[in-house]
Amino acid sequence: MADQPLHLRPDADLETALRGLGQSIAWPAAAGGTDGAPDLAAIVRARLESEQRAAGLPVYAEPPARIERPARTRPILLWRPARRALIAAVIVLLALAALAGASVLGLPGLRIILGPAPVTVNPPPSLEPSRSPASGAPGSVMKLGVAVPLSDLDARAGFPVIWPSDPAIGPPDAAYIDPTLSGQVALVWRSRSDLPDTLEPGIGLILTEFRGAVDDGFFSKALGTGTTAQPVLVHGQHAFWLTGDPHFLFYTGPDGFIDDGRRWIGDALLWARGPITYRLETALGRASALRMAESMP
Amino acid sequence: MRRYQDVAMRTAYLVAPESDAADAVQDAFLKAYAALPRFRDGAPFRPWLLRIVANEARNRRRSADRRAGLALRAAALEPRVAVAASPESAILADEIRGQLLAAVGRLRDAEREVIGARFFLELSEAETAEALEIPAGTVKSRTSRALVRLRTALAEIDGGSSDG
Numbered sequence: 534m535a536d537q538p539l540h541l542r543p544d545a546d547l548e549t550a551l552r553g554l555g556q557s558i559a560w561p562a563a564a565g566g567t568d569g570a571p572d573l574a575a576i577v578r579a580r581l582e583s584e585q586r587a588a589g590l591p592v593y594a595e596p597p598a599r600i601e602r603p604a605r606t607r608p609i610l611l612w613r614p615a616r617r618a619l620i621a622a623v624i625v626l627l628a629l630a631a632l633a634g635a636s637v638l639g640l641p642g643l644r645i646i647l648g649p650a651p652v653t654v655n656p657p658p659s660l661e662p663s664r665s666p667a668s669g670a671p672g673s674v675m676k677l678g679v680a681v682p683l684s685d686l687d688a689r690a691g692f693p694v695i696w697p698s699d700p701a702i703g704p705p706d707a708a709y710i711d712p713t714l715s716g717q718v719a720l721v722w723r724s725r726s727d728l729p730d731t732l733e734p735g736i737g738l739i740l741t742e743f744r745g746a747v748d749d750g751f752f753s754k755a756l757g758t759g760t761t762a763q764p765v766l767v768h769g770q771h772a773f774w775l776t777g778d779p780h781f782l783f784y785t786g787p788d789g790f791i792d793d794g795r796r797w798i799g800d801a802l803l804w805a806r807g808p809i810t811y812r813l814e815t816a817l818g819r820a821s822a823l824r825m826a827e828s829m830p
Numbered sequence: 831m832r833r834y835q836d837v838a839m840r841t842a843y844l845v846a847p848e849s850d851a852a853d854a855v856q857d858a859f860l861k862a863y864a865a866l867p868r869f870r871d872g873a874p875f876r877p878w879l880l881r882i883v884a885n886e887a888r889n890r891r892r893s894a895d896r897r898a899g900l901a902l903r904a905a906a907l908e909p910r911v912a913v914a915a916s917p918e919s920a921i922l923a924d925e926i927r928g929q930l931l932a933a934v935g936r937l938r939d940a941e942r943e944v945i946g947a948r949f950f951l952e953l954s955e956a957e958t959a960e961a962l963e964i965p966a967g968t969v970k971s972r973t974s975r976a977l978v979r980l981r982t983a984l985a986e987i988d989g990g991s992s993d994g
Contacts, residue, residue, distance in 0.1 A: 539926055540984035547977055548949060554930050555950030560840050561851045 670707045671736055672721035678711030686710075690718050692809055696740055697825040701727065705740070717743040729816045732799040738825075739814040765802070765819070767826045772804035774819045802826055834876065837951055838883045841961065844946035845887035845939075858886040877953070877960035884943070884961055891939070933983035941976035948973055 539550055670680060686694040689710050696705060705720035720740040724730045728737025763774045775798075802813045802822040811829075815822050838858065842851035862882045934942060940962075947958040948969070959966040 538984065538988045539930065540981040540988060544977060547980065550926070550930060551934075551945065551949035551980075552952065554927055554934070555946075555952070557927060558931070558950065560836075561843050562839070 671723045672707050672709065672719065672733070672739070675719075675721075675733060675736075677709035677719040677721070678713075678717065679709060681708050681710050683708055686718065690716055690742070692742075692744065694718050694720070694742055695829045696720055698828045698830060699825065702738070702825065705738075715744060717741060731814050731816050737815075739812075741812040741814075743810055744808055763819070765823060767802070767804035767823065768806065770804060770806070772802060772826070774800075774802050774822065776800045776819070834879055837876070838880065840951055841880045841883045841947070842887040844950065845884050845943055846891035847935075849887060849890035851887070854887040854890055855883055858883040861886065874957065874960070877957040880953075880957075880961035881963055884963075929984060929987050930980070933980050933987070936983065937976055937979060941972060941979065944969060944972045945976045945980075 539547060673680070681689050683704060686708055694708070696702075702722065706723045707721045709719045709721070711717045711719070718741065720738075720742070721736055722728055722738035724735055724737030730737065731739060733739070763776070765772045765774050798812075798814055800815065800818070800822070802811075802815075802819070802825075804811050804826055811826065813822050813826055815825070835855070838855045839851050842849070842854040842858070846854065858879075862879050865882065934945060937945065943962055944958060944964075947953045947961060948955070953961060955966055955969045958969045962969070964972070
């Protein structure tokens with residue numbers, strides 16, 4: 534009975550009235566804009582930034598930007614055995630994505646965060662325009678880790694390290710393993726006529742291989758709004774072609790971020806097979822990158 | 831996009847209307863970030879986050895001047911002039927809305943929290959239990975007790991207005 538006083542009406546009416554009341558309360562505003570309220574996300578990120586800067590971790594310093602949400606892919610991680618570190622890391626990223634107003638795409642062992650790019654306090658050395666190509670082994674100044682002979686790679690990496698089978702490309706000119714990044718492997722080819730420079734002067738191709746899905750670390754990419762992530766297929770599996778502005782790789786484990794911000798990354802193809810995630814950096818474009826990836830055994 | 835931000839602000843406001851909700855939420859988000867490694871596998875994220883927010887707001891409530899807080903709360907809970915009333919809010923006459931709001935404002939903290947979580951934030955019983963750190967059974971019993979108290983308060987207002 535609508536005419537009856539509320540206190541005489543059934544519980545359901547009182548509950549409905551309370552729900553309606555919730556919509557007419559002058560709630561404090563969280564987001565910036567309309568009524569001059571502080572932009573909470575920006576403030577929190579700024580505080581995180583200053584704390585992380587103090588701890589020497591990568592920071593979020595760009596103002597939040599709205600971006601178009603790309604098509605969401607199936608969260609492949611869900612059917613993998615849940616591991617505490619992995620789940621914690623996913624949550625870190627989701628929370629950060631929420632803070633940054635970003636959206637997230639998934640690959641096994643890899644999350645791509647679309648949103649404001651994290652920036653390092655100082656520009657990565659590889660962005661300095663004055664730097665000349667390395668005189669030693671290719672990639673030796675890129676801080677990719679310890680140089681390892683190709684013959685020792687599999688044993689040192691703990692998984693079979695592979696590269697494109699195209700004889701025109703040939704084996705890498707140098708290989709590195711970074712023990713500080715869970716044994717991330719980097720294969721480097723010098724630039725030449727059929728392998729033009731990547732973002733790294735003198736380097737024509739960089740193939741990174743790392744354990745993403747079974748490692749305690751959880752790898753992720755943060756892309757600025759000028760970078761696009763195009764869903765593609767490699768060996769029939771979900772993959773991403775990242776193109777546009779240079780981007781940045783970091784990963785996070787149970788203890789927080791681990792910075793792989795030694796350098797910015799240009800166009801790259803990201804895919805995974807089993808527990809290993811691959812990243813191929815090339816200036817040759819998407820079709821060539823896909824061909825190279827498909828040619829890997 | 832900032833999907834947790836608004837609900838976090840509302841939670842902080844419900845728990846401690848007299849405090850600065852944005853301040854509480856900021857601190858809560860930073861604490862949540864630091865506490866993420868301890869987040870339980872497979873647990874829902876939102877109530878976990880809201881629990882940290884509620885605790886942060888409660889700390890502020892405890893440190894605030896209680897009497898000043900209650901006075902401010904009544905003022906702060908003034909309903910916003912309806913701009914685009916939803917069907918649900920339309921069924922409530924402005925007068926009743928004001929009375930109901932005042933009655934909610936006069937509830938005990940714990941009851942206001944549970945009423946706010948269940949009906950204003952529309953959290954499930956399980957989410958409310960997690961966010962307020964109370965057993966699910968307590969959510970039920972506290973909700974019904976608060977509803978009875980609201981009825982009583984409204985009846986008193988109704989009786990008072992008839993008399994006057």
